[in-house]
Amino acid sequence: MQAPNQHCLAQLRKWHRHQFPSDNAVMDSNSKIDDFWGAVRPIIFVAQLFTLFPVQGVFGRDPQQIRFQWLHLRTLYSLTFLVLAALIIIAQINHTVVSTANTSMITSVLYYILNFSGSVCFFIIATKWRNIMLNWKMYEEVFLHKPYLMKGRTLKFKLRIVGGGILLLAFVEDLLHMLSCCRTIEVYIERCDNSSSFWETFYTREHSKTFDYISYSLPLALLLEFVHKVYLFVWTFMDVFISVVSIGLATRFEQLFHRIEHLKGKMLPESFWAEIRLDYTKISNLVIYMDRVLSPMIMITSASNIFFITYQLYMSVQLDASSMTTFYYRFSLLFLILRTLVMLLTSSRVYVASRKPLEILRAVPMSSWTTSVQRFTNEILNIENALSGHKFFFLKRGIILAMAGTMITYELVMLSEVRHSDNTQFCDEGHRLY
Numbered sequence: 001m002q003a004p005n006q007h008c009l010a011q012l013r014k015w016h017r018h019q020f021p022s023d024n025a026v027m028d029s030n031s032k033i034d035d036f037w038g039a040v041r042p043i044i045f046v047a048q049l050f051t052l053f054p055v056q057g058v059f060g061r062d063p064q065q066i067r068f069q070w071l072h073l074r075t076l077y078s079l080t081f082l083v084l085a086a087l088i089i090i091a092q093i094n095h096t097v098v099s100t101a102n103t104s105m106i107t108s109v110l111y112y113i114l115n116f117s118g119s120v121c122f123f124i125i126a127t128k129w130r131n132i133m134l135n136w137k138m139y140e141e142v143f144l145h146k147p148y149l150m151k152g153r154t155l156k157f158k159l160r161i162v163g164g165g166i167l168l169l170a171f172v173e174d175l176l177h178m179l180s181c182c183r184t185i186e187v188y189i190e191r192c193d194n195s196s197s198f199w200e201t202f203y204t205r206e207h208s209k210t211f212d213y214i215s216y217s218l219p220l221a222l223l224l225e226f227v228h229k230v231y232l233f234v235w236t237f238m239d240v241f242i243s244v245v246s247i248g249l250a251t252r253f254e255q256l257f258h259r260i261e262h263l264k265g266k267m268l269p270e271s272f273w274a275e276i277r278l279d280y281t282k283i284s285n286l287v288i289y290m291d292r293v294l295s296p297m298i299m300i301t302s303a304s305n306i307f308f309i310t311y312q313l314y315m316s317v318q319l320d321a322s323s324m325t326t327f328y329y330r331f332s333l334l335f336l337i338l339r340t341l342v343m344l345l346t347s348s349r350v351y352v353a354s355r356k357p358l359e360i361l362r363a364v365p366m367s368s369w370t371t372s373v374q375r376f377t378n379e380i381l382n383i384e385n386a387l388s389g390h391k392f393f394f395l396k397r398g399i400i401l402a403m404a405g406t407m408i409t410y411e412l413v414m415l416s417e418v419r420h421s422d423n424t425q426f427c428d429e430g431h432r433l434y
Contacts (some may be wrong), residue, residue, distance in 0.1 A: 010157040033144050034246040037063050037133050039156040043244060048074065050233040051081040052122045055129050063133035068126055078123055084115050084227045088210065095209045107311055108209075114304045115234045121297045122234070122241075132293060139286040140252055142162070142279055148255045155251050157242045161175040162346070166243070166339050170236040173328075173335050180328040181206065239300040239343040246346040246387065246395075247289055251281045253353035253385070257360075265363045273372040280357065280376065287350060287385045298347075298428070302403075305340040310407045312336065347387050347395035354385035 038061060047053045052076035057065035069075060089112045096105045125132070142148065185202045196204070203221035204211045210224055254280055312333045361377050386394040393399060 001378065008129060014179065015087075034150055034155045035141060035144055036136055036155065037061075038305040039154075039159045039248070040244055043159065043240070044118075045234075046163075046167065047094055047122070047237055047241075050230050050237070051078045052119070052234070052237065053126045053129065054078040054123070055126050055262040059129075063130065063137050064296040066130040068129065078126075081230055082119060082123065083229065084223070085112070085119060088224075088227060089113060089116055091209045091213060095212065103311075107308075110307065111235075111304075114300055115231045117229075118234045118238045118297060121300065122237075125293060128293075132290075135289060136286060137250075139282045139289075142282065143252050143255050147259055148279075149258070150255065151252075155248060158247050158251070162247060163240050163244050166236065166240050166342065168339070169335050170233070173332050176298050176328040180325045183324045201399065222256075235304070236339065236426050238297055239305070239339045242294060242301065242387070243299060243343050243346040245294060246343075246350050249283065249287055249387075250346070250349040252286070253350070253356065256280055256283065257353070257356040260360050262359065264360050265365065267365055270372050273370060273376055276357075277372055277379065280379065284354070284379070284383055284385055287354070287387070289433065291387050294387055295390045298387060298395065299383040299392070301343070302389055302393075305336065306403055306407060309333070309336055309340065313407075341400070344395060344400050345397075348397045348399070351384075351386035351394070351396050355380060357425055375432050 017109055034297075041058055044053050044055075045058050048058065049260075054068070054072065054077060056067040056069065056072065056074070089109070092105075092109050092112055096109055099105065135293070181202065185198060185205070188205070189198065189201060199218070200216055203218075203225065207224045207228070209219065214220070256276065260276060312329070314335060316329060358377065358380050361373060361380070364373050384394060386396055388394045393402075
């Protein structure tokens, strides 16, 4: 008599687990949700190591846990960098003004000003990061559950491949830069001056603008080297950040398209298209919101990338250096072009993905053509679902050709003035060795 009762009890427990999942089951389900905040957290953590995004709660699953506090070590860490970075800019500008300015000096000043501006943008975004992520979660919530399913790679995978890949290449570039500098310093000591130690020579020539005003010390040299590394990271991370945000936006548009692509040409009720249009509007509002957040950074990084690609192409023609330095310089140029293309292609993908539903809407039978379908079509055609630089330009595929045309034009003008470097100045004070 016991066996049937035990069987019934087991069935009842199974039904209860299905109807009322335990807290652990709910937590496991939540851990599998492919939301943007969960995907971008490791990238934000890496940025925090380099003074960016001084927020708390990076390891929390819920954006509600994000906090920005002025009186916190992370904030002090970021502000310390901004103060030191501003002092370096002042030293660079002063050196340029009192000396005979040349292309290299002006380029250095622009490099520091543009990347300092990028750092300020990141700090401002950090003060609003909790609200930004809460708004993002509100808009994307419907896409985290059925009937919206992720096809192919997860958002987490995409962000970590793009962000991690670019940051890894940035590390390789910096390693090559260090090897190139070390080799050049060895040659300098052999040919010019061996009165100082290797590292003193290295840092005094690497940061000559600063050591023109203050005497050399190893702790100060290491501090300047750290600030220099953060500048380099900011330069790369601006492209990374715009890319990962763009991938997050484009992914939601693609999810919506995947939901309706198999319904092409089918008769559907107006309520269905009204629901789809409402979900599409949510992503459009998110694009508009993130465009306001990212516009200053897009302006800065676009100007920076155009200028430095053009400048490095110009310098590569006159470069007369060791094989190690030549290899580093060419790798640096290719890496700059690569990350610029990644940023532009991922950003333009937002606009392309936003237009995909038109293919399905144009195939709706006349008998099913309703007011909701018409409004949905007009919304796609009339709204610019694309990131921009304060509306001066939009990140679409056409911008790649426009930027290439601009760089070619300036490159031809600059190449007409090419003068090869003079190796007789190798030992001159303040002369760049690479």
